[in-house]
Amino acid sequence: MSSAAFSGGFNSGSDLEDLHRRAVEHDAWMREHLMPAGGVMSAQFTDDTYSQVRSYGGRRDPAIWTGAYLAAQALRLQVTGAADAVDQVAETVRVLHRWWRISGDAGYLARFAAPADSSEAILATLPAEDPEVIRDVPYEDALWHWRGRVSRDQYQGVLLGMSLAYEATSDPGIRQLIREDVATFAEQLMRRERKRVKVIINGASNFSTTIELQHTVYTDDETPDGIPILNIRTSPFEAEGSGMLGFWPNPTEIARQIPGLGWLPDVLLPSQAIQLAATFRVALQVTAGVPGYEARHAALLAHYDEQVENWLAIATGWENTNRCGASYHGLNIAFMPMYTWVRLEDDPVRRERLQRDVLRDALWSAVEDHKNVFFSFIYATQAAPEDSVEAVIAEHLAQLRLFPNPPQTAEPLDVRWKYPEDPECPGLSAVATDVDDRAGATFIWERQPWRLVDPGAPDMAFAGVDYLLAYWLGRQAGFIGGSGRVTVSQAGTGRGTLTSTPSGIDCGAICDADFDLGSEVSLAAVAAPGSVFTGWSGDASCPYIHSLNGDTRCVATFETLPVGATTIHAAVLPYARAVGIGETATAFASVINSGDSIASGCSIALPGGIPASFGFQATNALNIATGTPDTPMDIAPGATQGFVFALTPHGALRAIEIAPVFDCTNTAPAPSHTGLNTFILSAASTAPPDLLAVGVTPSGDGVVRLPSRDGTGFFAVAAVNIGSGGTVTASADDGGRGLPLSLRVCETDAQGEWIACGNSLTRSLARDETAYYTVLVSGSGQRVAFDPATNRLFLRLQTAGVTVGATNVAVTTP
Numbered sequence: 037m038s039s040a041a042f043s044g045g046f047n048s049g050s051d052l053e054d055l056h057r058r059a060v061e062h063d064a065w066m067r068e069h070l071m072p073a074g075g076v077m078s079a080q081f082t083d084d085t086y087s088q089v090r091s092y093g094g095r096r097d098p099a100i101w102t103g104a105y106l107a108a109q110a111l112r113l114q115v116t117g118a119a120d121a122v123d124q125v126a127e128t129v130r131v132l133h134r135w136w137r138i139s140g141d142a143g144y145l146a147r148f149a150a151p152a153d154s155s156e157a158i159l160a161t162l163p164a165e166d167p168e169v170i171r172d173v174p175y176e177d178a179l180w181h182w183r184g185r186v187s188r189d190q191y192q193g194v195l196l197g198m199s200l201a202y203e204a205t206s207d208p209g210i211r212q213l214i215r216e217d218v219a220t221f222a223e224q225l226m227r228r229e230r231k232r233v234k235v236i237i238n239g240a241s242n243f244s245t246t247i248e249l250q251h252t253v254y255t256d257d258e259t260p261d262g263i264p265i266l267n268i269r270t271s272p273f274e275a276e277g278s279g280m281l282g283f284w285p286n287p288t289e290i291a292r293q294i295p296g297l298g299w300l301p302d303v304l305l306p307s308q309a310i311q312l313a314a315t316f317r318v319a320l321q322v323t324a325g326v327p328g329y330e331a332r333h334a335a336l337l338a339h340y341d342e343q344v345e346n347w348l349a350i351a352t353g354w355e356n357t358n359r360c361g362a363s364y365h366g367l368n369i370a371f372m373p374m375y376t377w378v379r380l381e382d383d384p385v386r387r388e389r390l391q392r393d394v395l396r397d398a399l400w401s402a403v404e405d406h407k408n409v410f411f412s413f414i415y416a417t418q419a420a421p422e423d424s425v426e427a428v429i430a431e432h433l434a435q436l437r438l439f440p441n442p443p444q445t446a447e448p449l450d451v452r453w454k455y456p457e458d459p460e461c462p463g464l465s466a467v468a469t470d471v472d473d474r475a476g477a478t479f480i481w482e483r484q485p486w487r488l489v490d491p492g493a494p495d496m497a498f499a500g501v502d503y504l505l506a507y508w509l510g511r512q513a514g515f516i517g518g519s520g521r522v523t524v525s526q527a528g529t530g531r532g533t534l535t536s537t538p539s540g541i542d543c544g545a546i547c548d549a550d551f552d553l554g555s556e557v558s559l560a561a562v563a564a565p566g567s568v569f570t571g572w573s574g575d576a577s578c579p580y581i582h583s584l585n586g587d588t589r590c591v592a593t594f595e596t597l598p599v600g601a602t603t604i605h606a607a608v609l610p611y612a613r614a615v616g617i618g619e620t621a622t623a624f625a626s627v628i629n630s631g632d633s634i635a636s637g638c639s640i641a642l643p644g645g646i647p648a649s650f651g652f653q654a655t656n657a658l659n660i661a662t663g664t665p666d667t668p669m670d671i672a673p674g675a676t677q678g679f680v681f682a683l684t685p686h687g688a689l690r691a692i693e694i695a696p697v698f699d700c701t702n703t704a705p706a707p708s709h710t711g712l713n714t715f716i717l718s719a720a721s722t723a724p725p726d727l728l729a730v731g732v733t734p735s736g737d738g739v740v741r742l743p744s745r746d747g748t749g750f751f752a753v754a755a756v757n758i759g760s761g762g763t764v765t766a767s768a769d770d771g772g773r774g775l776p777l778s779l780r781v782c783e784t785d786a787q788g789e790w791i792a793c794g795n796s797l798t799r800s801l802a803r804d805e806t807a808y809y810t811v812l813v814s815g816s817g818q819r820v821a822f823d824p825a826t827n828r829l830f831l832r833l834q835t836a837g838v839t840v841g842a843t844n845v846a847v848t849t850p
Contacts, residue, residue, distance in 0.1 A: 051437065052517050053586045056553040058441055059507045060585060062500025065442035066105070070499040072158045073150035074131035076101035078478050081495045086443050093496070094478050095161045095183065096168075098148040099135060099190035100369075101478055102128065105501045106197030110204040111508035115518075116554040118583060119690025122838070123617075123720045125201050126210050130722070132194055133213045136221070138175050138182050141255040143221035144281075147190055149175075149182035170257050184258050186281060188311060189365065191221075192372040199318045199376055207836030208763050215322040219332060222319035225251045225283060225312070226339045233280075234265045235294055247293040251312060252282045268294070273303045285309035285350045306354035307370040309347040310394070314373030316340040317380040348386065352393045356402035360461035361484030367403060368482035371411050374399060378418040391420040404428075407468040409436045409506045410481035417513045429515045436510070438472035439480075439503045446476040448492035455488060463488060481506070511554075518553035520584045530567025530594030535560050537693070557581040558692060560710065561592040562826075568603075568704040570595050571697065572644060580645035580692055595704055602631030604638065604671070605713075606698040606706040610730070612716035612832075614759060614840035616723030617685055623715055624659055625652075625679045627698050627706065629671040637668035637701035640681050646694060648717070652681040671700070685719035691839035692717050709825040710771055711844040718838050725801060726759025727833045727841025739824060739846040746817045751845045752788075753831050756806040764841075765834050767796040768811045775827060776818035777847065784808045807833075815849050822848040 069089065070079055075098035082088045094101070106128040113121035135146040150158050152172060162169045162181040171181045198214045205211060228250045236242050244263070256262035259279035268275050268291055275287040284290055285308045288300040316336060323333040358364055374395055381387040400415040412432040416425040451473045455465035464486040475490040477483045479502045510516040524534045525546040535542050537558045540549030544564075551557050559579035563569045570593045572578045578590035597603060605628045613621035629635040642650035653665045655678040663669075671677045681696065694715045698706035708714060718724065731753045733740050740749045757764075768779040782793040786808060793812075801807055811831055820827055824846035833841035 053520070053553065055437065055507060055516060056518055057585060058439065059504055060554070060583065062442045062444075062503050066499045066501065066504075069443070069497065071102075071105075072161070073148070073154060074102070074128065075099075075148050075150075076105050076478070076499045076501050077148075077161070078496060078498045080493070081497060084495055086445075086495070086497055089157050090495070091157060092161050096147055096187075097190070097478065099132070099145055099186070100193030101499065101501050102132060103190075103193030103195070103197035104479065104505050105499075106132065107193070107200045108501060108504035108508045110197065110200035111505075111512040112554060113204040114200075115508065115511045116552055116556070117690075118554060118556050119692075119718075119720075119838070120583070120688040122205070122207075122690060122836070123688035125205050126207060127721045128197070129201055129205075129210050129213055132197070133217055134175070135182070136194075136217045138173060138180060139170075139184065139255050139257060141253065141257075143224035143253040144184075144255045145186050145190055145194060145221075146182040146184060147186055149180050152179035152181055168258075184255060185278070188281065188283060188308065189369040191315070192311060192369045195315060195318050196372050196376055199321060199380070202318075202322050205836065210836070211322070215326065215329070218315075218319050218322050219329070219336070221253070222315055222336055223332070224253050225315065226335070231280075232263060233277075234263055236265065236267045237294075237297070238269055245294055247290060249280075249282070249290065251284060252277075252280050254280045266290075266294075268297070270297070270300070273300065283308050283312050283315070285312065285347060304350050304353060306351045306398075307366065309350040310354070310370055310377060311373045313340075313344060313347045313351070314376040314380075316343075317377055321380055344386070348389060348394075352389075352398065354394060354398040358484075360458075360464055361486055364484035365482040367399075367411070368479070370399060371414050375414040375418060388420065391418060396420060396423060405468060406485050407432070407435050407470065408481050408485065409433075409471070410502065410509070413506060413509045413513065413515065416515065417509070433510070433515065435471045436503075436506055438470055440472065442500055443497040444476050444500055444503075446490075446493035446496040446498070449473070449475050449487065449490035452488045457488065458486065461486065478502070519550040520553055521548050521550050521587045522557055522559075522581065522584070523548035523587070523589045524559060525589075525591050526594060527573070527591050528570065528593040529596040530563060530569075532561055532563040532567055532569055532592065532594045534592055535562075551584050553584055553586070555584050556690065557584055557588075559590055559592075560693070560695070561594070561708070562710075563594055563707050566597055567594045568597055568707050569593070570705050577645045579643065580694075582645070582647065582687070582689075597704060602629065602633045602635050602673075602700075602703050604629055604631075604635050604698060604700055604703050604706045606696075608696070608713045608715050610728050610841070611711060611714075611844055612691075612718075612727075612729070612839050612842035614718040614720075614724045614726045614835075614838070615685065617687060617719050617721050619719075619723060620682050620684045621717060621726075622680055622682045624655065625681060625696065625698070625713070626676050627671060627679065628676045629673055631703070632673050633702075634673065635671040635700040635703050638671050638677060638703075639666075639668040639699060640679055641697040641699065642683065643695060643697055646683075646692065646717075647687040647689070648683045648685040648719075650681065650683050652679050654678065655680050668701075683717060685717065687719070688721065689717055689719040707825075711828045711830060712825060716839050716842055718840055720838075723760050724835050724838065725757050725762040725764055725833075725840045727755040727757050727764065727801070727807075729753055729755040729831065729833060729841045729843040731831060731843035731845050733845055739822075739848060740813050740829065742813065742815045742820075742847075742849045744815065745819055745849045746815045747849075748815070749813045749847075750810050751813070751829070752784075753809045753811065753843055754806055755809070755833055755841050755843075757801045757803055757841075759803065759840070761800065761802040761805075762835050762840075763798060764801045764807070765796055765798040766807070766809055766831060767834070768829060768831050770847075771828055771830055771844075773827065775820055775847070776816040777820065777829075778814045778816065779829065780812045780814075781831070782810045782812065784810055813847060818849075820847055820849045822846075
């Protein structure tokens with residue numbers, strides 16, 4: 037079923053806004069309270085105000101839930117494109133990358149890691165006496181503690197998150213971290229190795245032998261002498277290791293190599309077949325078409341092609357072997373990789389077998405009455421073409437609506453009065469309970485849904501990653517609508533034009549448009565000749581709506597300029613900056629008094645809706661700050677006053693174009709013109725490249741003058757990176773004006789010798805390194821009027837699709 041085809045009844049605006057609001061609140065609550073050192077955990081608080089953590093819980097499961105959180109953020113990024121989602125995806129990938137590398141063993145994943153100088157509450161999760169904990173490991177120029185003895189389930193959340201993050205992000209650096217981690221893991225699983233292992237059989241026999249192993253990861257940090265230990269129980273058969281972790285769809289193939297165990301019959305484990313197949317599908321996903329990875333991709337593909345039919349045959353035998361809710365989490369660690377395998381499988385025949393024989397007939401048929409929103413959305417997104425899933429979606433959307441608001445607490449539970457008891461499972465319900473009648477959990481979808489009584493846990497709170505993952509999967513699939521209407525109108529005696537980014541609003545009076553809930557909407561107001569834009573009013577988020585959470589109304593005020601009144605104009609350099617959250621970006625401004633009388637008390641202010649602190653100070657002719665910060669200045673007729681202003685962002689910003697308010701007590705604010713006196717600001721948790729770009733024209737006055745209407749001109753740009761090193765893409769445009777010009781970017785060296793030309797150019801740029809560009813401008817035979825305020829050309833420098841530097845010039849033709 038196409039996601040766009042869903043038309044269930046759960047579609048009212050208030051319901052959709054409520055679901056979205058809950059996602060926003062769970063996200064914020066998790067980050068503030070339940071993500072120590074970047075990992076998702078539960079916590080016990082000092083009291084029922086839930087303000088101070090006493091201790092963290094879920095110590096063995098942060099990897100799977102942090103991976104699930106990454107998956108949710110990646111889905112949110114696909115749906116909304118929000119700067120904060122970009123930031124969260126990047127930061128969480130870096131956390132998991134650390135956990136995958138800290139052991140030093142290929143493909144071996146830590147359950148959790150934290151700096152050795154973390155708070156006491158965090159360090160209490162990594163006690164020295166715990167045999168799973170490895171302490172004081174040098175990593176990233178610091179000492180770390182980490183928890184090992186990883187289990188297969190931890191990998192499933194991480195691989196789910198890595199796959200979706202790879203699709204969602206355009207940051208080549210983050211993609212490379214994902215690629216190396218996943219490829220290294222899969223390549224280790226491919227490796228056949230003869231290993232000496234200690235064997236313990238039925239808790240008694242204890243000897244060493246050499247066996248051939250594959251689909252196994254190892255670490256020497258978890259056994260006294262570095263030799264892996266294999267524990268085997270023969271009835272019923274089980275095989276588990278210490279110092280190694282196997283993904284073995286038929287573990288008796290391993291066990292039969294051990295003297296005395298050649299008689300063991302096959303024991304097939306379908307969930308591990310699904311997990312292996314999903315792992316290799318993700319590895320193929322992240323290495324496909326990547327220069328330098330051709331041989332590695334080919335080897336991964338050859339292994340997958342060799343093994344996949346066997347894995348598929350084993351997977352079709354999947355059964356729910358749980359009785360009375362025992363080991364219900366095993367369902368989750370089959371559904372997670374099953375979603376990945378079906379979604380990424382590119383062989384159409386094989387994909388249909390997965391959809392019908394495994395996902396529908398095996399997994400979904402076992403849980404269809406469990407009221408499990410996550411499992412239902414996985415099935416519905418990947419269902420066979422002939423399956424009708426509208427009723428499934430509607431039923432489970434109703435369950436998602438019952439999910440609690442944060443904090444998700446562990447209140448005592450007794451719903452025996454509401455549900456009949458299962459005669460075969462004493463103490464459990466005969467039918468799945470509703471979501472709001474269940475005990476709190478970090479991931480409710482992995483907990484059995486039949487519990488009737490639970491004592492609760494005072495002052496405990498659980499992360500809402502389960503809600504986030506289900507909600508954003510529903511949004512991304514189109515099962516959950518989500519839009520808010522932005523309405524803009526004009527006030528005052530003047531007039532102007534109102535536009536939005538992304539597009540949707542473009543009018544001269546009153547207009548509105550619908551945008552996805554959670555997306556970012558930036559409004560711009562441009563005054564008509566004889567008018568001046570004086571500011572925004574309406575909802576508090578106007579005009580920079582960083583997360584659209586519902587219907588929003590904004591009012592732009594324009595005033596008519598009195599004839600002969602004192603007027604001011606302004607300009608800003610540089611045009612763009614990119615910094616880390618909490619770091620300060622500065623720029624210079626010039627305010628010109630073009631009137632006949634003194635402009636009194638002139639100052640600069642930040643418009644509303646921007647999560648940043650702001651300050652300004654006057655400068656002298658050498659651009660050196662003078663006087664007292666945040667002190668207005670008088671400007672004589674015909675004079676120019678310089679200022680420096682500073683912004684310190686408090687949250688992630690994705691290339692927000694800010695129009696600072698330049699105003700004096702006896703003038704209207706300076707007219708705002710994109711590129712001339714606006715300022716682009718980007719902010720991320722990890723500081724990006726930050727390019728100070730300056731453009732010059734042959735005439736030296738900031739105007740490209742084509743010699744004829746079909747002639748060619750140019751402007752040159754020097755951009756020095758004062759931020760972090762990274763990959764930067766340069767491109768040119770006309771700011772959406774649709775000017776009758778064609779633009780081409782050429783990189784040059786410092787002497788002006790051409791290196792490369794194209795519509796866009798990408799290169800790495802180290803800190804303090806300078807790049808040089810020339811933008812060629814060709815006419816098409818049509819006139820471009822001399823209007824420096826609006827007819828402008830832009831060179832933008834971007835990292836992962838986010839502007840980290842820019843400059844612009846005016847353009848005209850005869």
